[in-house]
Amino acid sequence: MSAGEPLIGLGVSGGIGAYKAVEVARGLQKRGYAVQAILTRNARRFIGPLTFEAITRRPVITTQWAAGMNADIEHVALATGMRALLVAPATANVIGKFAHGIADDFLSALYLATRAPLLLAPAMNTVMWEHPAVRDNLARLVARGARIVEPGEGYLACGWVGQGRLADPDDIAEAVDRLVRSSDRLAAPGALTGRRVLVTAGPTSEDLDPVRFLGNRSSGRMGFALAQEAMRRGATVHLIAGPTTVEPPVVSALTRVRSAADMHAAVMAQSREADVVIMAAAVADYTPAGGAREGKIEKAGPMTIALERTADILADLGQRRGGASMPVLVGFAAETGPPAARAAVKLQEKQVDLIVANDVTAEGAGFDVDTNQVMIVSPSGHTALPLMSKIDVAGEILDRVEGLLTSVSATQA
Ligand code: CTP
Secondary structure, three states: OOOOOOEEEEEEOOOHHHHHHHHHHHHHHHOOOEEEEEEOOOHHHHOOHHHHHHHHOOOOEOOOOOOOOOOOOHHHHHHHHOOEEEEEEEOHHHHHHHHHOOOOOHHHHHHHHOOOOEEEEEOOOHHHHHOHHHHHHHHHHHHOOOEEOOOEEEEOOOOOEEEEEOOOHHHHHHHHHHHHHHHHHHOOOOOOOOOEEEEEEOEOOEEOOOOOEEOOOOOOHHHHHHHHHHHHOOOEEEEEEOOOOOOOOOOOEEEEOOOHHHHHHHHHHHOOOOOEEEEOOEOOOEEEOOOOOOOOOOOOOOOOOOEEEOOOHHHHHHHHHOOOOOOEEEEEEEEOOOOHHHHHHHHHHOOOOEEEEEEOOOOOOOOOOOEEOOEEEEOOEEEEOOOEEHHHHHHHHHHHHHHHHHHHHHHHO
């Protein structure tokens, strides 16, 4: 084994799937990684350290307190050296400890001591997998940036049939490889230096009268994550945000707007110089006909409110761009149900480069959460991404935007 092979920390916790972690280690080696196995006390009830030692050709870490292990600093050395931490299988117990920062053994202390990205391959009984405590803990970890390789469905060792079985070892190794490669890209912070990126975020409020309005449940988090990640990549970011309670990130310029009409005016004015426009805002499609009433509407019998369509900002941007390739245009589509087909139609109708679509009824993908599960639709097809934090989704979108900017520069050169 050469010193140059990137190192993966492989935590194995105590589930019946522990024996499959050997195959995961093999899959990682096949992809060019060195593997440092860490077995929890309960994992050792299922599988012996010798098996891992023979495969990984490294001493296996089984305790924080082994003689000669330089006990209290070993986890720090490994923490800085490894490129990713994988836990396969991850039991409900390990997930709970990571979520709450409990560090009572080597693996849980390693999690706190590292900045390496975390990937969890959970395996447990179906009822445990569905338990709100486990769901909450996973959601916390995903919001912190962890990736999950979902367990498969089938016949479980405990006799149940359902979801909970450790994912296929090769899929797990593949997910680690993808994660390491995407965090390698993250190491290049200046990829959007010199680019002007306009991002919209949040809902719009359509006033009915001085005290009432029509709004929607958008929190602004997805647009804020995009603005933050574009800043990190060196872009000059102008954020146009509707009324949100969540604080926007630090950006080059922030414009606050209220209604769809305000947002339309701000975007059309500010986008002339932009290289990229990302419409993550949930812009109202309808507004009270004739505008807001001047005085407060008094109650009487049943009431009907007439609404009229707002102008479609994204479609107007697409139309203004015409046959040109700049600015790069990205839209969102919130669907209730499988989003691919409708997103493809929106892509064409609005003449944009990418539509980021999600099913807002899917768990972890709706409003007011830190996670999202999206499908990115482009003229060449669609890619379904797994459930991830909104900042990771932002990274995936901006990776594609960078690709589009590069190909535009290449054709203009
Ligand atoms: N959008 C816009 N101007 C509007 C309405 C929407 O720019 N007046 C943008 C949104 O910011 C988003 C995309 O268009 O990027 C959403 O398109 P839309 O056709 O409104 O789809 P949905 O919101 O998914 O709603 P529906 O399916 O009802 O059309």
